[in-house]
Amino acid sequence: MGLRWCRLFAAALTAILFLPFDAFSASEQAPNYTFMHNATSAPSVSYYDYIIVGGGTAGCPLAATLSQNYSVLLLERGGSPYGNPNITNLSTFGAALSDISLTSPSQRFISEDGVINARGRVLGGGSCLNAGFYTRASTDYVRQVGWDPRLVKESYEWVEKTVAFEPRLGEWQSAVRDGLVEIGVVPYNGFTYDHLYGTKVGGTIFDRDGRRHTSADLLQYANPTGLTVLLHASVHRILFRTRGRPRPMAHGVVYRDALGVRHRAYINRGSKNEIIVSAGALGSPQILMLSGVGPADELKAHNISVVLEQPMVGQGMSDNPMNAVFIPSPVPVEVSLIEVVGITHFGAYIEAASGENFAGGSPSHSSMFSPKIANNAEQLMENNDETAAAFRGGFILEKIMGPISTGHLELRTRDPNDNPSVTFNYFKESQDLERCVQGISTIEKIIESKAFSEFRYDTLPFPALLNMTANSPINLLPKHANASTSLEQYCKDTVMTIWHYHGGCQLGRVVDHDYKVIGIDALRIIDGSTFNYSPGTNPQATVMMLGRYMGVRILRERLSNEESR
Incomplete structure (x- = not known):
């Protein structure tokens, strides 16, 4: 029974994470973005008021906002999310994450800790790849960072008009919600985007037709x-100007198109024009280091x-550890992504996801954690009776707030398309491990x-469920025989990512408020690399908000300065 369930767990976890939402047929029609072009058509030299490096979760709303009054160049290393059903459709969630080709919108990397992860390589960034949960940062977080609460609220609402929706809760998600309330994770706060202690239903970036909405949609x-x-x-x-200056000044960038042709873009001369890096927690510190x-x-x-010399670039890297428990169900359950949170x-x-009748899916295309999972799933597909039962169920996961444990990032090569080396030091701090144990309990x-x-x-019984998870190849870490009896070891052995890594260009260390x-003129960084802690239960809402928030602040500051002359 134990070995059989372990094998079934591996296949089922893979399938659940690749949820075949056959009920939906989402539209893939792209918006009419007349300003979007392939870089091969760009001139060899160009000039703009703002150059934004990275068209991800923060870069798109930032570019849309600044373009209202100034000329903006947004440089994205990936392609368009539109017309790609693996991004747009709920029915193929996860397929993009499992694609490890050079043209994939997802670029896989493995941390030095042995945890398999992914970074966006597409217009819209991580919002094109994730499970869609949408929730704001807490009021305490906003206060600690020093943001203007009124502008934060306005910026969230600006984002939410286009990308956020209320999910339709099914029986599995409802059972998790009611279970959380029953065991004392209270109060029940209903549906809300706000970060409130207790149990709530959060938002989603998938609409009622199963169509994903991303930060790229904010370019409208x-x-x-x-x-x-x-x-x-x-x-x-x-590119920096240094001669005759007390401190370096950013004034341009060098980029290459898909054919390898070199281009230069410069900011127009003017005391307020800038280069803004929004390349993400891996890309932003990497670009800084490659630039000296x-x-x-x-x-x-x-x-x-x-x-x-800035020794804090690449430091303070963190990734919120995720640990999950798979629960086979004796009855069919709905297909769902993250909708409820405790x-x-x-x-x-505490969050959950579920799947139903995955025997008809194609888990062989879907391993997000290890190719071994997909291989196990393919073997199980040969036994339809057993597999059909195995693919009923779901998992409940816990994610650590913060976290406190930090690591660092280093260059591997001078090629910006190569992944840097990153170490997150999961559970290095005992408090993170204690939180995981409480979460599993x-x-x-x-x-x-x-x-x-x-x-x-x-x-x-619960130890059997833990044993199924602990013996599945969900990361590259060595396993321990006592993982199912020691919750501390279970947390260490089964740690996964939930793609909420951050840091590397932190506020107060690399950038000011x-x-x-710090120490350079005409250069800002606006993205999750500036976070000291991951905001909310999912950071994507706050990263999009930050792009809009800082865009509005920059415009207001320039307008105020121009009026005062």
């Missing part, structure tokens, strides 16, 4: 005469001329609750 608010978006434009370095801003010894080791006082978030209580009783086998790079 751009001034089409003020914005140029170049796809497949890989930025190799930022970072730890001097590391830069010299790669024969990169030091423009500014926000606990001890510092963990909370999952056990939910499974044993009356509200969840319809979806559990009484013949499969205006997101200007």
Whole structure:
């Protein structure tokens, strides 16, 4: 029984994460973005008021906002999300994440910790690849960062008009919700985007037709005469003026198109024009270092001329550890992504996802964690009776708030298309591990609750469920025989990512509270690399908000300065 369920778990977890939502047929029609072009059509030299490096979750709303009054160049190393059903359709969630080809919108990387992860390589960034959960940061987070609460609220609402929706809760998600309330994760706050202690239903970026809405959709608010978006434009370095200046000044970028042709783009002369890096938690520190801003010894080791020694670039890297428990169900369940969350006082978030009748799916195309999972799934597909039962169920996961544990990022090569080396040091700090243990214990209580009783086998006690997970190849870490009996070891053995990594260009260390790079003129960083902690239960809402928020702030500051002259 134990070995059989372990094999079934591996196949079922793979299938659940690749949810075949056959009920939906989402439209893939692209908006009429007349400002979007392939970089091969770009001139060899061009000039703009703002150059934004990275058309991801923050870069798109930032570009749309700044284009209202100024000329903006948005450089995205990937392609368009439109017309790609693996991005647009709920029915193929996960397929893009499993695609490891050079043209994939997802670029896989493996941290030095042995956890398989992914970064966006597409206009819209991570919002094109994730499970769609939408929720705001807490009011405490907003206050600690020093943001203007009124503008934060307005910026969230601007984003939500286009990309956020209320999900339709099915029986599995309802059972998890009711189980959370039953075991004391209270109060029940209903449907809300707000970050509130207790249990709530959050938002989703999938609409009622199963169509994903991403930060790229926010470009519809751009001034089409003020914005140029170049796809497949890989930025190799930022150019600085240093001669005769007390401090370096960013004034241009070098990028290459899909054919490898080199282009230069410069900001127009003007005291307020800037280059803004929004390349994400891996890309932004990587671009800074490739441009000569970072730890001097590391830069010299790669024969990169030091423009500014900044030892904190690449430091403070964190990834919220996720641990999941798979629960086979004796009855069919609906297909669902993350919709319900329990926000606990001890510092963990409890969420769930489910699937139904995955025997008809294609898990062989879907391994997000390890090719071994897909191989196991293919073998099980040969036994339809057993597989059909195995693919009924879902998993409940816990994610650590923060986290406290941090690591670092280093260059591997001087090619910006190569992944840097990143270490997250999962559970290095004991408090993170303690939170995981409490989170797993909370999952056990939910499974044993009356509200969840319809979806559990009484013949499969909780240790058996843990054993299924612990013996599945969900990461590259060595396994331990006592993982199912020691929750501490279970947390370490089964750690996965939930793609909420951040840091590398942190606020107060690399950038100031205006997101200007400390020690350099005309250069800002606006994205998740500036976060000291991951906001909310999912950061994508806040990253999109930050793009809009800082765009509005920049416009207001320039307008105020111009009026005061």
